[in-house]
């Protein structure tokens with residue numbers, strides 16, 4: 473394993489942060505981007521790897537890679553349409569730790585040859601697929617790092633749903649990267665929950681007023697879930713406040729029972745909340761609480777993606793309390809969604825004590841059962857981000 477593979481295999485969601493001045497799909501993104509300034513800023517903001525476009529169609533040159541190399545020690549990925557040994561040798565000499573190999577443009581024999589050449593040069597590779605057939609080829613070629621690009625390079629259309637389905641079926645012994653289409657923290661989290669080791673982000677960073685600050689935002693945790701939503705105007709208020717997840721309690725006995733999962737903006741994740749077993753409400757995620765006799769819900773819940781558990785929701789007893797709740801949650805393994813009467817006043821302290829993957833509030837953000845107080849929702853999200 474080289475430095476590129478190592479950096480991506482670290483626990484948690486990593487990011488490959490990209491430097492590109494323009495793209496064929498979007499036109500100019502950041503025409504004056506200076507790799508000597510942006511590369512170290514990305515590294516300081518938590519990028520595991522920095523990707524540099526060296527192709528003229530993206531406004532890039534090999535000198536951009538050299539400038540990034542001189543400015544940071546972080547692993548660098550050379551991105552372009554590489555098809556010859558000469559391309560890979562140039563990438564290595566310019567300071568790349570890894571190079572992109574696009575299966576769309578290479579047949580199996582060419583790809584296998586370039587994988588061998590890269591290995592002999594001490595260069596790691598990112599083998600990119602866009603559809604199921606290309607992904608199967610990448611897996612069969614034994615590529616250690618596979619990328620699934622949400623963007624169709626022929627039409628430029630973005631298809632996140634298919635991308636995540638493909639990410640989810642990559643064997644666990646490979647490193648998998650969700651490439652393109654990530655603009656929000658929740659979209660990055662969706663890739664993480666599908667099994668991606670890293671996201672590759674270009675346009676969203678290059679368009680941001682401060683690319684490094686945007687990268688920090690995408691990687692920051694905890695996510696914020698506003699739950700118990702029953703009205704579209706409350707979903708919109710949660711989105712406006714910057715919440716990442718919108719929860720709908722599909723439990724008739726609940727004081728905040730919803731009839732359905734309402735429309736949630738593209739940049740957020742919807743969560744259907746159940747007791748006992750999940751139905752099919754078409755949400756991105758399902759939250760399934762344990763059953764407890766005489767109570768509306770049991771204390772714990774599993775957060776599921778496609779039927780597979782991806783996190784634990786740790787809550788207080790129904791209408792009860794537990795002085796050890798946060799201390800026990802802090803000891804829990806894996807991704808923890810902390811719930812249990814969180815509000816704008818206690819969420820900061822709860823985050824400091826538990827370091828959860830997400831925080832979740834429902835009842836304390838209400839003006840009446842099932843009706844959200846928009847000012848409290850805003851204050852909750854603000855307090856969770858501090």
Ligand SMILES: O=C(O)c1ccccc1N[C@@H]1O[C@H](COP(=O)(O)O)[C@@H](O)[C@H]1O
Pocket residue numbers: 699700719721723726727728745746747761768769785787811812813814832833834835836
């Ligand atoms: O709140 C309910 O009525 C409820 C009913 C059935 C299942 C889950 C329910 N609530 C979930 O509890 C957490 C936190 O809520 P709170 O902030 O303590 O009120 C949240 O995930 C709700 O979905």
